[in-house]
Amino acid sequence: MNAKPRLNIGAVRSSFAPWADASAKPLVRFEAVTKRFGGETAVDAVSLDIYEGEFFALLGPSGCGKTTLMRMLAGFETPDAGRITLAGQDLAGQPPHLRPVNMMFQSYALFPHLSVAQNIAFGLRQQKKPKDEVAARVDEMLALVRLEGLAHRKPHQLSGGQRQRVALARAIAPKPKMLLLDEPLGALDRKLREETQFELMALQQRLGMTFLIVTHDQEEAMITADRIAVMRAGQLAQIGRPAEVYEAPNSRYVADFIGDVNLFEARVTEDGGDIIRLMSPEAPDGLEAIEDDEVPVGSTAWLAVRPEKMRVHLDPPPPGPNRLEGQVADIGYLGDWTTYLVELPGGRTIRAARANASRVVERPVDWDDKVWLTFAPDSAVVLTR
C-alpha cells in the first residue's frame, strides 16, 4: 500500500489482491467453523480467509450467521466445531480479553459513566501503558475522528454520529491486529451513513489495519469493502470483490440479494463456445448471453439481467434475441433514476431503470405505453442454481 490506491469500479483497489496470491498467509482463517444454538445451526462449516490490510465484509440478511461468525472471532461465542486462527495462532480457549482484536459494537456500548477521553483510554489503561503515552494516544484518536473539543463530554451528551466515532476511536486506540465492526452505521441516518461509509474506507486505508465489517446493508458493504462474503442460512453463498458479486453473481440468491435483478427461467438450446442461447416463453425471439462456463444443453438455467442494463424503447427495435415486449405498468421517479415496471404478455413484471442524464426528455415514457425492452448479451448472466 505504498502507492496511492487507484480507484476502479466499485472503489476496488485493483493493485490489492492478496487472496489471489497463493503464497500469501491469511491473517485470520476460519476452518470449517460450525456453531449451533439449541437445535439451530447458526454457522455451518464456514471456511474463510481474511488477509492483512483487507477490508472484508460479511453481508447477509438478519439471522444468516454473520454476527455469530464475528462474535466467535472476538471470543464471545465458542465454535462447536472447526478452528479459528489469527496470525497462525489457534484462538481456541483464548478468552476475549486476551485476543488482539477489538470490536465496535452495534449499540456502540460506550461506558456511560466515563467521559469520551476515558472511554477511548479504557483499552490503553488495560495495556498498562504509561500515563503520558495514554494521553498522547487519546489525543491522536480524538483528532483522527475529529472530536477534539469533546474529550470531557459524557456519552449521553453526544449526538448519534459523535457516539459512533467515539466507539470507533475506542476500538482502534489499543492498535488491535484487526478491527471488527458490527453493523457500525446502522443507527445513523441516511445522509450521515453515506458520509461515514467513505470515511471508514479512508480511515482503513490510512491505518492499514484489517477491518471486518458485518452488515445487512449491501450498499455499505459495496462501498467500504475490498471483498464481500455473502452469507445465507449459516453458509457462504459467494465471496468476491463488490463488482464481482454484483456483475457475476454465482446464484439466484446472490443476484437477488445484491441489488435488483430480473430473472428468466429458460432452457439451454445451444452452447456455442462463449455465447449461450436459451429459450423462454417470456422471450419469443430467444435469449442470448455471453458466458465462459459450460452449461449443458437441454438443462434449465436462469438468465439474470440487472434493471439498469435493460433498455426501454418506444419504437419497436429490429427483431432478434433479448427482445421483450410489454406495457408500462408503473413508473417510479427517484430523481437520479427512473424505474419502469413493464408487464409482459404473460403477466410477469420486469424492472428497467434509466439514469436521468438530462433534465428534459423529448418523448417521455408514460403509463400504459407499449414498450420494447432489449439488453446486450454481455449484460446477462447465466445462473444454474
Next chain:
Amino acid sequence: MSVTGAPRPRRPWKRLGRPRLSPSWEARAAFLPYLWLGLFFLAPFLLVAKLSLSDVVLAIPPYAPKLDWSAGLGGVVAFVRALDFEAYARMGQDGLYLAAYLSSLKFAAVATLILLLTGYPLAYGMARCRPSVRQALLMAVILPFWTSFLIRVYAWIAILKPAGLLNMALAQVGLPAVDILNTDTAVYIGLVYAYLPFMVLPLYAVLERQDDSLLEASADLGCTPFQTFWRVTFPLSLPGVAAGALLCFIPMVGEFVIPDLLGGSGTLMLGKTIWTEFFSNRDWPAASAVAIVLLATLVIPIVLFQRQQTKMMEQR
C-alpha cells in the same frame, strides 16, 4: 388562493400543538398529591412540632397550653406566647438524649454497611441468573413481606434465645453456646434481616438493567471478569447503592421494634427513647422534640435520596 368558504383563522398555527386539558383540570390533578401530603404529612408534623413547644402538665392530655378557640384572637395570642423551647433545652442538658442520638446513627450506619456487603452479592447473583430463576428469587426476597413484621422479629427471639434454635444447632456440631439475645449483636442481626429486601431490590433494579454489551466491550478491551466488575459494573451500580443505602439508613435511625424486642436494656436508640418519653414518662413535649430533631437530621439524607431518584429518572 381561494377566498370562498369560512374565513381563515387569523393565526392558524395557534391551533396546532397538542390538545390540552382545560387548565382548571390540570390544576386540580396536580392538587391531589399536595392534598395527600398536607393531610398525612404536614398536619401530623405541625401537631408534633406544636407539642414539642409545649410544657408538661399532670392532666389529660398531659401538655399545655391548649388552644382556646372561644377566646377569639386573644386566645390564639395567649397560646402562641405560652409556647417555648423548654423541651429542646432539656434535651441539650441531658446527655442521654445525645448518646441515644449518636448511638442510633451508629446502629443505622453499621447496619447499612453490613447490608451493602450482603445485599450486593445477592442482587448481583440474582441479576446474573436466567430470567425464569430470577423471577423465583425475586419472589423469595419479597415473600417475607407477606407475613407480619412483628412476628418475623419475634421469630428471631426464638432463634437467638439461650435455649433457642441457634444454640441447639451449635451444640449439634459441638460448638459452645452463644448468648446473643438482648445485645447489640441481636439488634444488628434484626436490622440486617428486616431491611435486606430494601437493599437488594434497588441494587437488583440497576444491575438487572445493565447492558450486557458493556461487559462484552470491557472484555474486548482487555479486562478480566474481575476487572470488568470494578471498572464497569460497580461504578454503574452506584445509583442503586445510594438508593439502597438511604432507603435502609433513614428508617433504621428511628427503628423501634427491633431494638425493643432484640436489644438489651443498654441498647440506646432514638425510637426507644421516644417510646419511653411518650408512654413511660408521659412527657409528650420531650418525645415530640426528639422526633423533630430526628426528622431534621434525616432531612439531609432524604433530600439526597430524592435527588438521586430524580437523576436516575432523567438518565433513563
